[in-house]
Amino acid sequence: MPYPSLGRRAGLLLPLFSARSTRSWGIGDIADMTRLGPWLRASGLRLLQVLPVNDMATGQTSPYSALSAMALEPLYIAVDEVPDAQALGDAVFESGTRPDFAxxxxxxxxxxxxxxxxxxGALHRAFLRFRDHEWRRDSARAGDLRAYLAEQAWWLDDYALFRVLHDHHEARAWWDWPAGLASRDPEALAEARTVHAEAVLETCWLQWVAQRQWEQARRDLDGIALVGDLPFMVSADSADVWSHQHLFSREYTVGTPPDAFSETGQDWGLPVYLWDEMRADDFGWLRARGRRMAAMFDGFRIDHLVGFYRTYWRPLxxxxxxxVPGEEAEQRALGEAVIEAFASAGAALIAExxxxIPDFVRESLQRLQLPGYKVMRWERDWHAEGQPFHDPAAYGPTSLATTGTHDTDMLADWWDTATAEEKTALLAIPALAGAGFTPEQPFDEAIRDALIATxxxxxxxxxxxxLQDLFGWRDRINVPATVGPxxxxxASHIPVDRLLDDEQGRERAETLRAMVDASGR
Structure with a gap:
């Protein structure tokens, strides 16, 4: 039986941190998804894909490095949309004066x-006002928070305590905490909940605020599918591993074997799933991840999908x-069971x-009718003479076509650095053949729009x-295997709430809308 589908539509990939507006506090926030909505609609784009939005590890900026698989990153809260911050006015700022956000x-x-x-700082002051004016008076908003606490207790209770203890122990890994806390001794946990009760409440309040803003943004995006990203693994120093220690091993790390790009393979430094333990409770924790993602998104991308079929264990x-597992039949059974676990919550799935990727995994995805990626620059017959490009018109419907990902260089740089042979092969695609383009031609607006239309x-x-490819910008999101600012x-060159006011933004919307309409999306 096919899994839920998002249908036939075109969309935008934009990390939330990049979706900055004129009302942002230096970083794109949850409310900025709403502010982006009018331009998406004007462009005919009915899907918004974001990168992971989980609570990031201390000192990290990578959305793939998280302290929790379930919690939202509080940095994405739109502070000026929080009622408690609004009630404080400029007193929400430490100086009592609004900073120069422009x-x-x-x-x-x-x-x-x-x-x-x-x-x-602002959110802490807003929480104190909520505590004094709402929580202690058992107001209607306090009642809503209590309902949220009860509804989300299955992950929130452990996360909130972990987050507070992690900060209390100066971001040291949980296995370096006092033994009772590290081993989750019930008496030690009960004492910690009492000692840190207010900090735990504040942590829960932040998640409640973020969740309610997220729900509002989804309502505002009505008709625009919101697609998330589920990272393959969580950090060893995370609320999830601390709370479910029997499901993970820190004696191994996840990685990839040697390949054409790396003589030694890759070591990601992440713990491994203990698949026998996972299977023993019918993949309960993975089903919980699927439920959490389905509550936030219409669909989500499963990062490093092949790792759920077979995980490369690197012993320390x-x-x-x-x-692990070692045999193909077991790998196939594991991968399909994990996919079923994620799909059980009802969101559409996309396979990264x-x-x-072994042939049997691709065969499995095709049989399950799970859409995989087709990055145009890599869709070639690599074993044929001249390595011709596959014609995008012949891509199967159960797939996601794209010009690039958050880990690739942008379309403009790819074109300008590709070899003449590569560009000649690309220009032989029927939709581009005879259009007058030459391999020697530098990237320009005409090439950009021809590739988009194709x-x-x-x-x-x-x-x-x-977003960068739609405008022909060259800014990258990430350069894999590098660390740096x-x-x-x-962040978007044009504030997302000004895209329709900006001449270039309006032109892009009009041109894209015509191309999208012509494609029947």
Whole structure:
């Protein structure tokens, strides 16, 4: 039986931190999804894909490094939309004076430290007002928070205590905490909940505020599907591993074997799933992740999907790494069981199947009718003479076509750095042949729109473009295997609430709408 589908539509890939508006506090926030909505509708784009939005690890900016698989990152809260902050007015700021947000938003990169300092202080003061004027008076809003606490207790109770203890122990890993807390001794946990009761409440309040804003943004995006991203693994130092220690092993790390891109393979430094333990309770924790994602998104991308079929275990004792499970039949059964667990919550699924993928995994995805990725620059017959490009018009409908991902260079740079042979092969695609383009031609607006139109006319039900490619910008989101301020910090050149006021933004919307309509999406 096919899994839920998002239908045939075109969409936008834009990390939430990049979706900055004129009302942002230096970083895109939840309310900015609402502010982006009018431009999406004007462009005919009926899907918005974001990167993970989970509570990020201390000192990290990568959305794939999280302290929780369930909690939202409080940095994405739109502070000026919080009733308790609104009631305080400028008293929500430490100085009592509104900062120069225009200057902060003018930074070409997200200024994480400044944004975090402003938001953490303002949100703390807003919480204190909520505590005094709402919680202690058992107001209607306090009642809503109590309902949220009861509804989300299945993950929130452990997360909130973990978050508070993690901060209390100066961000040390949970296994370096006092033994009773590290081993989750019931008496030690009960004492900690009492000692840190107010901090735990504040942590829960932040999640409640973020959740209610998220729900409002989804209502405002009415008709625009919101697509999330489920990372393959969580950090060892996370609320999830601390709370479910029997499901993970820290004696191994997850990685990839040697391939054409790496002689030694990759070591991601993440714990491994203990698949026998996972299977023993019918993948309960993974089903819970699926429920949480389905509550937030219309669909979600499963990162590194092949890892759920077979995980590459790298022992810390220096022994030889290996795939677990080891046999193909077991790998197939595991992967399909995990997919069923994620799908059980009802959201549409997208398989991130890039890289080295065994044939049996692709056959499994095809049989399950689970859409995988078709990145146009990589869709070629690599074993034929001249390595011709596959015609996008012949892409199967159960797929997602795109010009690039958050880990690739942008379309403009790819074109300008591709070899003449590569561009010649691309220009042989029927939709581009005879259009007058030459391999020597530098990237320009005409090439940009021809490539966009070619993908929109593809057979794939889903076509998604990074915002940069729609405008021909060259800014990258991330350069894999590197660490630096340039990663995970790009912000839109045009504030998302001004895209329809901006001449270039209006032109893009009009042109895209015509191309989308012509494609029948």
């Amino acid at each position: 200057a902060l938003n003018a930074s070409p990169r997200v200024a994480y430290e400044e944004a975090m300092a402003l938001k953490e 004792d220096g022994a030889a790494p290996r795939f 199947d890039l890289g080295t 993908l929109l006319q593809s057979g794939s039900d889903l076509v998604i473009f990074p 340039g990663n995970w910090s790009w």
